[in-house]
Amino acid sequence: MKKNIHPDYHPVVFKDASTGSAFLTRSTVTVERTIEWPDGNTYPLVVVDVTNESHPFWTGAARVMDTAGRVEKFERKYGRRTR
Template identity: 55%
Template sequence: MKKEIHPDNYRPVVFKDMSNEEIFISRSTVNAKETIEIDGVTYPLVKLEITSSSHPFYTGKQKLVDTAGRVDKFMSRYGNRNKNK
């Protein structure tokens, strides 16, 4: 391995999945602004929107995200076009 090209600040970091509140500890060099205490030890905290514990590909569960009724709006505009003919 070449010297002085790899970061030397590897440390345990807590990653938190915000969609299901699951946490896991891994070693990383990521900069974190927040900290969390687990079993009396303080770790840097990195919040993630999605991880393998909540991603539909890994969990096998698909979610239909309907923001502001877009599916209903589409169905009311275009869903009944074939019924009138």
């Protein structure tokens, strides 16, 4: 790799705003906020809206759309199409 052309890649803590769960990973993001991690070190802190801890798909809270009900509602409203 060429020297001095890549961004600084360093440890960063990402924290879910809704659940409060956090994880330590590496990133090139730069922020002013910091947090003390259980290992005793201080790392930059990035607060995010959604992680796998709060996303409906990963938590099992995803809604299943009732497509049959939608078709029936459409047919009641506009009538059944005939050929």
